[in-house]
Amino acid sequence: MQEPLHTQGHSRRDFLRRFSVWAAIGAGVLASISLLRQFIPRLTQYQRRFKIGRVNNFPVNTFTYLSDRKLFVYRDHQGIRAVSAICTHLGCVIEKSDDGFLCPCHGSCYNDQGEVLSGAATKDLPWFELRKDVDGQIVVDLGRLVLPEEKLYL
Amino acid sequence: MNEAKYIRRFRWIGFISGSILVILMITAWIREGFLPDWKKIQSDYYSKIPEDLIDGSGQDESFIRIHQVSPSGINRTDRCMSCHLGMENPAMAEAPQPHTKHPGEFLVQHPIEKFGCTVCHGGQGRALDRINAFGEEAFTHWDLPLLHPPYIESSCGKCHLGIFSDQSVLAGTETFIHGKEIFQSEGCLGCHQARGVGGIVGPDLTEQGEKTKHEYSFKNIKGEQTISNWLKEHFHDPEMVSPGSDMLQISLPEEELEALVTFTMGLAKPDISYEYIGVEALQEFRGIRDSLNAGQVYSMTCSACHGKSGEGKDYEVYKTGVPSLGSYDFTRVASDEMIMFTLLHGRGSRQMASWLPMHSGLKLTELYSLVTSLENQFALPYGFEDFKSATGTVQSGRKIYQEDCQICHGVDGNGDVGLPLNNQDFLSVASDRFLFYTIVAGRNTGGMPAWTHYSPQQMAGLIRYIRTWGTGPRTDFPIELPEGDPVEGDLQYHFLCSRCHGEFGEGNTGPAILTKDFQDLAGEKYLYETISSGRSHTAMFGWSTDVQGAGKLDRQGVSDIIAYMRENAGSTRDYIYQGSNPGDAGAGRYLFAGNCAECHGKDGEGLKAPALNNQEFLSAVSNGYIMATISIGREGTKMPSWGHGSSGYQALTSTQRKDLVAWIRSWQRYRIKK
Amino acid sequence: MSPGISDENRKRLGRINKNFFLHIHANKVHPHSLKTTYTFGLGVILGFLFLVMILTGVILMMNYTPSIERAYNSVKDIVFVVPGGRYIRNIHRWAAHGMVLVSFLHLIRVFFTGGYLAGRRLNWIIGVCILVVVLFMNFSGYLLPWDQLAFWAVTIGSNIAASFRELTDILGITQVLDIGGFIKKLLIGDDTVGQAALSRFFMLHVIFLPLTLMVLTAVHLWRIRKDGGISRPTAQTVRAVGDNSASEKFYSWPVVMWAELAILLLTVAALLVMAFLFDAPLRERANPDFAENPAKSPWYFLGIQELVSYSAFAGGVIIPVLFLVFLISIPYMDKEDGNMGAWFSGTAGRRLTWQSFGFSLLTTLLFVFIMVRYGWFRNWFPDIPQVIIMLINPATLSALFYITWAVWIKRRTASSRMSAIALFTCTMTGFIIYTAIGIWFRGPNWEFYWSSSQWPVF
Numbered sequence A: 001m002q003e004p005l006h007t008q009g010h011s012r013r014d015f016l017r018r019f020s021v022w023a024a025i026g027a028g029v030l031a032s033i034s035l036l037r038q039f040i041p042r043l044t045q046y047q048r049r050f051k052i053g054r055v056n057n058f059p060v061n062t063f064t065y066l067s068d069r070k071l072f073v074y075r076d077h078q079g080i081r082a083v084s085a086i087c088t089h090l091g092c093v094i095e096k097s098d099d100g101f102l103c104p105c106h107g108s109c110y111n112d113q114g115e116v117l118s119g120a121a122t123k124d125l126p127w128f129e130l131r132k133d134v135d136g137q138i139v140v141d142l143g144r145l146v147l148p149e150e151k152l153y154l
Numbered sequence B: 001m002n003e004a005k006y007i008r009r010f011r012w013i014g015f016i017s018g019s020i021l022v023i024l025m026i027t028a029w030i031r032e033g034f035l036p037d038w039k040k041i042q043s044d045y046y047s048k049i050p051e052d053l054i055d056g057s058g059q060d061e062s063f064i065r066i067h068q069v070s071p072s073g074i075n076r077t078d079r080c081m082s083c084h085l086g087m088e089n090p091a092m093a094e095a096p097q098p099h100t101k102h103p104g105e106f107l108v109q110h111p112i113e114k115f116g117c118t119v120c121h122g123g124q125g126r127a128l129d130r131i132n133a134f135g136e137e138a139f140t141h142w143d144l145p146l147l148h149p150p151y152i153e154s155s156c157g158k159c160h161l162g163i164f165s166d167q168s169v170l171a172g173t174e175t176f177i178h179g180k181e182i183f184q185s186e187g188c189l190g191c192h193q194a195r196g197v198g199g200i201v202g203p204d205l206t207e208q209g210e211k212t213k214h215e216y217s218f219k220n221i222k223g224e225q226t227i228s229n230w231l232k233e234h235f236h237d238p239e240m241v242s243p244g245s246d247m248l249q250i251s252l253p254e255e256e257l258e259a260l261v262t263f264t265m266g267l268a269k270p271d272i273s274y275e276y277i278g279v280e281a282l283q284e285f286r287g288i289r290d291s292l293n294a295g296q297v298y299s300m301t302c303s304a305c306h307g308k309s310g311e312g313k314d315y316e317v318y319k320t321g322v323p324s325l326g327s328y329d330f331t332r333v334a335s336d337e338m339i340m341f342t343l344l345h346g347r348g349s350r351q352m353a354s355w356l357p358m359h360s361g362l363k364l365t366e367l368y369s370l371v372t373s374l375e376n377q378f379a380l381p382y383g384f385e386d387f388k389s390a391t392g393t394v395q396s397g398r399k400i401y402q403e404d405c406q407i408c409h410g411v412d413g414n415g416d417v418g419l420p421l422n423n424q425d426f427l428s429v430a431s432d433r434f435l436f437y438t439i440v441a442g443r444n445t446g447g448m449p450a451w452t453h454y455s456p457q458q459m460a461g462l463i464r465y466i467r468t469w470g471t472g473p474r475t476d477f478p479i480e481l482p483e484g485d486p487v488e489g490d491l492q493y494h495f496l497c498s499r500c501h502g503e504f505g506e507g508n509t510g511p512a513i514l515t516k517d518f519q520d521l522a523g524e525k526y527l528y529e530t531i532s533s534g535r536s537h538t539a540m541f542g543w544s545t546d547v548q549g550a551g552k553l554d555r556q557g558v559s560d561i562i563a564y565m566r567e568n569a570g571s572t573r574d575y576i577y578q579g580s581n582p583g584d585a586g587a588g589r590y591l592f593a594g595n596c597a598e599c600h601g602k603d604g605e606g607l608k609a610p611a612l613n614n615q616e617f618l619s620a621v622s623n624g625y626i627m628a629t630i631s632i633g634r635e636g637t638k639m640p641s642w643g644h645g646s647s648g649y650q651a652l653t654s655t656q657r658k659d660l661v662a663w664i665r666s667w668q669r670y671r672i673k674k
Numbered sequence C: 001m002s003p004g005i006s007d008e009n010r011k012r013l014g015r016i017n018k019n020f021f022l023h024i025h026a027n028k029v030h031p032h033s034l035k036t037t038y039t040f041g042l043g044v045i046l047g048f049l050f051l052v053m054i055l056t057g058v059i060l061m062m063n064y065t066p067s068i069e070r071a072y073n074s075v076k077d078i079v080f081v082v083p084g085g086r087y088i089r090n091i092h093r094w095a096a097h098g099m100v101l102v103s104f105l106h107l108i109r110v111f112f113t114g115g116y117l118a119g120r121r122l123n124w125i126i127g128v129c130i131l132v133v134v135l136f137m138n139f140s141g142y143l144l145p146w147d148q149l150a151f152w153a154v155t156i157g158s159n160i161a162a163s164f165r166e167l168t169d170i171l172g173i174t175q176v177l178d179i180g181g182f183i184k185k186l187l188i189g190d191d192t193v194g195q196a197a198l199s200r201f202f203m204l205h206v207i208f209l210p211l212t213l214m215v216l217t218a219v220h221l222w223r224i225r226k227d228g229g230i231s232r233p234t235a236q237t238v239r240a241v242g243d244n245s246a247s248e249k250f251y252s253w254p255v256v257m258w259a260e261l262a263i264l265l266l267t268v269a270a271l272l273v274m275a276f277l278f279d280a281p282l283r284e285r286a287n288p289d290f291a292e293n294p295a296k297s298p299w300y301f302l303g304i305q306e307l308v309s310y311s312a313f314a315g316g317v318i319i320p321v322l323f324l325v326f327l328i329s330i331p332y333m334d335k336e337d338g339n340m341g342a343w344f345s346g347t348a349g350r351r352l353t354w355q356s357f358g359f360s361l362l363t364t365l366l367f368v369f370i371m372v373r374y375g376w377f378r379n380w381f382p383d384i385p386q387v388i389i390m391l392i393n394p395a396t397l398s399a400l401f402y403i404t405w406a407v408w409i410k411r412r413t414a415s416s417r418m419s420a421i422a423l424f425t426c427t428m429t430g431f432i433i434y435t436a437i438g439i440w441f442r443g444p445n446w447e448f449y450w451s452s453s454q455w456p457v458f
Helices: A011-037 B003-033 B037-048 B130-134 B153-160 B174-185 B227-236 B254-265 B279-285 B294-306 B336-345 B364-378 B384-388 B394-409 B424-429 B432-441 B456-467 B486-501 B516-521 B524-533 B555-568 B585-595 B615-620 B623-632 B654-665 C007-017 C042-063 C071-080 C085-112 C121-143 C148-161 C164-171 C179-188 C195-226 C235-241 C252-277 C299-308 C312-333 C347-374 C386-391 C394-413 C416-440
Strands: A049-051 A062-066 A071-075 A079-084 A095-097 A100-102 A109-111 A116-118 A127-132 A138-146
Touching: A079 A138, B003 C085, B003 C252, B153 B174, B153 B254, B153 B279, B174 B254, B174 B294, B227 B254, B294 B364, B336 B364, B336 B615, B384 B432, B384 B456, B394 B456, B394 B623, B424 B524, B432 B456, B432 B516, B486 B555, B524 B555, B585 B654, B623 B654, C007 C252, C042 C071, C042 C085, C042 C195, C042 C252, C071 C085, C085 C121, C085 C252, C085 C416, C121 C148, C121 C195, C121 C299, C121 C312, C148 C179, C148 C195, C148 C299, C148 C312, C164 C179, C164 C312, C164 C386, C179 C195, C299 C312, C299 C416, C312 C386, C312 C394, C312 C416, C347 C394, C347 C416, C394 C416
Parallel strands: none
Antiparallel strands: A049 A138, A062 A071, A071 A079, A079 A127, A095 A100, A100 A109, A109 A116, A127 A138
């Protein structure tokens, strides 16, 4: 009785071989993906919302630079606003100039409203939404943009 | 080309290159091994000291090694001892550098093992050659160059400085302490903050001494490009060094500026273990400090703008002008409340900031003491007793009355802006003590200034003159009243009294009565008589009779009201109350345009004189303050007395002045809480 | 092996065959391969530079700490304390720049001698890969001292890597699909250069990239042997250009050993001279709050930085990709195998090279002149859409002109080799010019200055 051994050639062997090869390939693919995943950081320093203190800590009619947050905060008698201190061209930190902002990397110029005047940058500086937290501190939300004229009224 | 030629060519190239290589390597070996300065200096040092003082294994070469200290609390590594081996050796006291012993006794308290060197001296501790160690040349790219005297004293300050504490001079820090004194007397903290105390107009100075050269802009610096020179030129002319700066020039002689620079370079919050930092400094970092007295507060924070003796700044010279606080006319018209309000709220849109403790770091007690001392600048030099024993003539009293009092209290005491003084009922209950203290302390809401410049004789004469309009008790007599119930009194007050005297007793058509000034002076009998009998010829009814069917007050009722008044006099109210305002704003407008606008601006915005439409100002002052200021003027400033008139300025009648007050008051859009 | 080999020659064969390390060499080598004016020894120099880098790198690695608090101090200690540390660091630095420079020179040499032809296509591509790996080895090492120069150079580099943002911003899809941000994050491990970047770069610099380089180098050398040794003219071209080399080969031992020894000693000597004369730069400790002005990426990326100042996407993505694609596709486009083995493939080629050089010089300098003197579109039309600037700027225009020139040459000469020479020459000239401008003529705020003495003081 040798018939059963001959059905479709050595099918079990074939199947096992094919399966093990595919299993190896599959394992290899998964291992590669998990390896490559390692290069994409999971935890970064980026904080979307953070507190910057109380309104009265900011001098009136002045742009206050917060170096750890890369923001300029402007406070006047009606309210308070915050603009990004990162150049929209290539991400250098901009400096305050007499009538606006200036990026030292490629000389992009902005006016007091963050609008691009000249240089390599093409987008205006983004102004961020501010709101008051329960304890009275101002919270900046980097994920929400507002127009330059909008301010958090005191 | 054949093989041999190639081989020969390559052999030549190899030979020449190899020779160069060998020569260079030997040179490098010699340079690194034998030529470094520190090795030569060390062997020089060891040759100078006697054999038996050398420790070590006793073999010659092993002495020459790099010496290094890395105190864990200091976060740095210093190798200065590799050249400066003689630092701790008393025998080297007369030796030349670099072998010389460290001068003074500093190493006793600051042993090298625990402190290293650069934490005091600056410089690059990791370097092993002089130029790199000093870090002064630009190509060394070192942020913290060696500090030369006197600036090295700033390092002492970084750990030991207590800005607000009295410190005995630490040996060797004379320049630094001198700088601290200058800092405390120039009013720097008026605009700058240091360790949590001060204003926010200028940058925070707490860590100014730790800033490196790259955090300064040397664009406009003429002299050498060092931090100390930057600071000096900056003090000399801040606008030139930092265009757009509002900082005032500090005109001091060179030596004083050096001391101030040394001090400024010592302002720091060093990033080292707390064990190293002095107790005063540690406490100040946390906001714990001894309270300052009023004089210290003034000289540290106010004097830069308001002047060292409170003289203020002229509008012509200084573009926004600063009020004079040392003016007699100001202090006698401004109440404690008003000054405190201004301190706490500032003047928005002007440079006067809010000095609330949470912004300024000053304590409430310090603010109170400041207010008290401002108020007491022209305090009465004598007491009631001296007055009682003095004598004065009616003539002299009349003269004083006509010169000073008439513009408000009217001819013959008829009353005008001020209350009528010739009222019989008034004079019959007002004792001499009452009159004396009212004149001397003033009544703020109504605008009665404090007159402290009269001698006891003049006061005696004045009161005698006033008494010529009616007699009255010379002293307070007691009166028997039943126990009053303030709750009842509250009801009665609001039912009967408030429509004239104001809901909070701040005054309306009737004078302000729930003020501390008044309640302190008015005795029970005064109050009782006034309430129950009234004041004839005025709107004050005698409430012991039935007035218009409102029911009458018996002794108990009056006592209740008196009890209520006593309880609520001087209570903390939410607002500073304006008091009554009987003028016509419409007429006042034209008067203002004609007389005041030239200096105060068309809309009171302030051109050559303070802004009057300022909301904080209007919430801080009573109508009486405004009336008194207009009527009396401000001596020492350009504000003329409109009650009397002066050269070039015509006197205004009391009606006109009332109208002006009404017009100015109309600029108030909202009330700011105290 | 015929029995007719002499004992002497048998010994020579044995030297090479029986040694593990020397095994990579062929037993015999064609004399043409030894011609200095043919190869200039550039490949061998590159190999030895790599060896020097490994040796000095290992010593440096023993004394270096890759943490942002300690890196700078550890480098200072290398310079001040480690015996000979100053020299070792200098050698490492100058050898690093040497590797990049020599890689480019080697690329140029191989191209102009047609070394990618006749079946050497794969080796050419491996060579281009090696070039990219060498650039990244240098870039990753650049960050390690953690001083102001390093920090801001890598910050600028990472921002150039995010150049894709210009395109996604124009399309308005950045919030949804931020390719530029992804690439940047992949490169430095965070939004800004910090410890993540340092650890990542350290790993790349000491393990991953060296291993990759070693593997690629090994394959590169193996391919040379498989392809028949260093490229040289075929018999036909030999007759055409008049090369008189004998067809007889030399035994590798000892002549190749002498050649390599000579080059090794020469290379190391040159490095040591450089190390004596010039110190590797070390500025102030890295401070994220205070940017260097101007903040310049390493010199070999300054050409790209210059282009990026015109348009981020054009200079940061389009041109580099175009450049690499061009390099890799050269052996696919040009298959005229007969041109291998002679510089410029003859006098016509040499003339064409000069012409292309001149053409590229003129057009590139013209664009730069307009840009510096008169500005570009946004200065004349303030509201012009960014997409126009992205597509039409000196970077893209230069590329366009070069390509047009090459196409014209192709039409005129009907030779793919000639057009390849034309385009390659133009590209290299442009690369050199833009890099030179970025190195010497750009000052604070990326303004044009004729010399650094004119830079304003801050």
